[in-house]
Amino acid sequence: MGRRRRQKVRRRPQKRIPDVYDCPDCGNTAIKIELHRDAKFATVKCGSCDLEMNIEDLNPLTESVDIYGAFIDKFYAAREEEDT
């Protein structure tokens, strides 16, 4: 008796990679970036601590990775100012 061949259905769950990044403040991977391209700014928020920052001057090509980079720069720049 032949076994019935089951056609393998490849199901790919459409998992969107969430735009979550490491937080420079608390160290958790809880940074979320909301892009508001129309308003030309982005909100960077940490879901773990209360860190929140707006990044402005977006251009149409700005991706959330770029926002994250700008956010990191800003964060450390602000830190250095505090230290002095």
Ligand SMILES: [Zn+2]
């Ligand atoms: Zn944090």
